[in-house]
Amino acid sequence: MDQPMTDRAPAPFSWARVHPDGRFVDGDRRLFDLATARRSVLVPSGGRHAWDSTPDRDLIWRIGPSGTHWLLEGFPDPGPVLTWTELQRTDAAHFLSVTGSTTMDGTVRDLAADFVEASGLADPLVILIDSTGDPTFAGGQSISHRALAAMERTRRNGAPMIIWEAFDERRMIIDPDWFAVARRDERFAPVGALLADGREGAYVAIPLAVGRRVIGVLSGIWTRSEQLDAARVVRWWTLADRLTLALRYSDANRRTRAHGAEAAWAKLRDDLHATVAQDVFVLSLEVARLTAGTGPVSPADMATTKTLTERLVSGIRAVIASPDEDTGDVGPAERLRELAEDVHFRSTAHVHFDREIDWDLLSSAFADDVVRIVAEAFRNALKHAHPTTITVSATLESSTRNLRLVVADDGRPPAATVPSGTGAGLDLLRRIIEERGGVLTLDVSSAGATLTVVVPAELKSEWAVAQQALDERSPEQSDTRQ
Numbered sequence: 290m291d292q293p294m295t296d297r298a299p300a301p302f303s304w305a306r307v308h309p310d311g312r313f314v315d316g317d318r319r320l321f322d323l324a325t326a327r328r329s330v331l332v333p334s335g336g337r338h339a340w341d342s343t344p345d346r347d348l349i350w351r352i353g354p355s356g357t358h359w360l361l362e363g364f365p366d367p368g369p370v371l372t373w374t375e376l377q378r379t380d381a382a383h384f385l386s387v388t389g390s391t392t393m394d395g396t397v398r399d400l401a402a403d404f405v406e407a408s409g410l411a412d413p414l415v416i417l418i419d420s421t422g423d424p425t426f427a428g429g430q431s432i433s434h435r436a437l438a439a440m441e442r443t444r445r446n447g448a449p450m451i452i453w454e455a456f457d458e459r460r461m462i463i464d465p466d467w468f469a470v471a472r473r474d475e476r477f478a479p480v481g482a483l484l485a486d487g488r489e490g491a492y493v494a495i496p497l498a499v500g501r502r503v504i505g506v507l508s509g510i511w512t513r514s515e516q517l518d519a520a521r522v523v524r525w526w527t528l529a530d531r532l533t534l535a536l537r538y539s540d541a542n543r544r545t546r547a548h549g550a551e552a553a554w555a556k557l558r559d560d561l562h563a564t565v566a567q568d569v570f571v572l573s574l575e576v577a578r579l580t581a582g583t584g585p586v587s588p589a590d591m592a593t594t595k596t597l598t599e600r601l602v603s604g605i606r607a608v609i610a611s612p613d614e615d616t617g618d619v620g621p622a623e624r625l626r627e628l629a630e631d632v633h634f635r636s637t638a639h640v641h642f643d644r645e646i647d648w649d650l651l652s653s654a655f656a657d658d659v660v661r662i663v664a665e666a667f668r669n670a671l672k673h674a675h676p677t678t679i680t681v682s683a684t685l686e687s688s689t690r691n692l693r694l695v696v697a698d699d700g701r702p703p704a705a706t707v708p709s710g711t712g713a714g715l716d717l718l719r720r721i722i723e724e725r726g727g728v729l730t731l732d733v734s735s736a737g738a739t740l741t742v743v744v745p746a747e748l749k750s751e752w753a754v755a756q757q758a759l760d761e762r763s764p765e766q767s768d769t770r771q
Contacts, residue, residue: 307332307352307359320363324350331458332359334449335470340522341460349519364519392747393652396539397428400532405430408528410493410509415536417497417505418456424752438755439479448476452506455494459503461522463511467492491517495525497533507532621648621656625663625681632667638676638698640667644683646692655747658721659694665718666696666740674700676737685746691727692746697739
């Protein structure tokens with residue numbers, strides 16, 4: 290029983306013609322007024338179509354080219370548009386495995402795979418964008434660093450990028466001719482390699498929002514021949530909203546596991562996550578019961594699942610809306626510099642940094658763990674030996690995307706104080722690293738001690754890594770070393 294909850298594809302109940310500059314021409318003036326709080330409707334650029342709605346989506350409208358003018362069409366709420374199988378994908382095991390991922394990349398890959406299956410859009414790309422309009426993260430199923438860097442260069446060239454149009458205007462943008470235009474427009478030259486594979490279809494960009502705040506865009510390619518109607522658009526919005534919640538819930542999950550947080554606050558987060566997990570499990574049982582049935586779904590059954598879904602969403606929002614741990618504006622590079630100064634003040638030992646990675650590329654939580662690792666290595670060196678030099682080296686391995694962090698000192702500890710590698714501090718570090726899928730080793734000899742960590746890197750900005758891959762960084766930035 291995998292039929293859609295509704296197969297209605299309602300026709301527009303009203304229309305209005307709009308001048309290219311956004312002025313009302315004729316038709317239903319009431320629809321024109323409902324579609325905007327401004328004096329003119331914002332017309333999409335080029336031949337694109339834009340979809341928007343009221344906050345509760347009881348009215349959906351589309352605006353697109355029609356002859357020498359633009360046609361604004363209003364649609365009623367098409368109702369629920371997901372199948373029972375798609376609802377079942379919120380079952381406890383699946384949901385918690387996706388949102389429990391230790392890295393943003395892993396979470397996005399899983400969510401993108403789900404989105405492809407449920408939406409029909411190909412090549413999904415999730416881009417998180419900050420309030421200044423700059424990308425802070427991008428990922429998907431097959432996106433590469435070079436592709437991301439090429440997109441950023443295209444944006445800087447002044448090419449009309451659908452992703453930023455959707456983000457700035459907070460509405461869904463669909464361009465049926467994007468590939469044809471991009472192949473002709475020289476401003477799209479940096480992404481030429483992406484267009485040479487013969488891909489076709491309508492390019493779709495959907496804003497990702499938490500409440501009224503847009504945090505990024507989900508894009509994909511519509512390659513099918515079916516007409517894009519209001520029901521399908523609302524379906525995409527619904528799936529994008531769920532993806533956003535899962536993404537933010539996953540981020541909150543990782544923050545909960547971060548060490549060093551206040552115990553009471555960590556307990557509160559744990560309780561919230563436990564509540565969400567219970568609601569997910571109850572919803573999965575209800576959906577499984579309905580899926581196993583042979584008759585039509587009753588209004589009462591629909592009401593029950595709707596109530597459970599709303600309670601689950603409310604629980605997730607309670608977690609993602611919680612205030613983040615305040616780490617201030619001090620970045621990891623500055624914190625490591627302060628640690629090095631403290632070591633020199635307490636012991637006269639000199640700390641040297643030999644690295645091939647920009648500390649500020651690391652995600653906030655991962656950077657916290659790196660600083661904690663280095664601080665514990667410094668503490669061990671000063672406690673068990675009297676080093677004159679401590680060297681910290683960091684390398685991002687291109688083949689594995691692992692961070693290789695080595696802290697070595699030339700101290701010669703008395704035999705009675707040689708660290709065994711089983712102290713409380715090292716046990717804590719080992720647990721942090723193992724949770725991230727990494728390995729810690731400690732080698733001690735008469736020449737000194739070397740602590741080595743190899744762990745999958747979690748980056749704050751895939752775009753910045755892409756820029757490095759294309760040698761786009763300025764000489765001043767490239768030569769900077771801690």
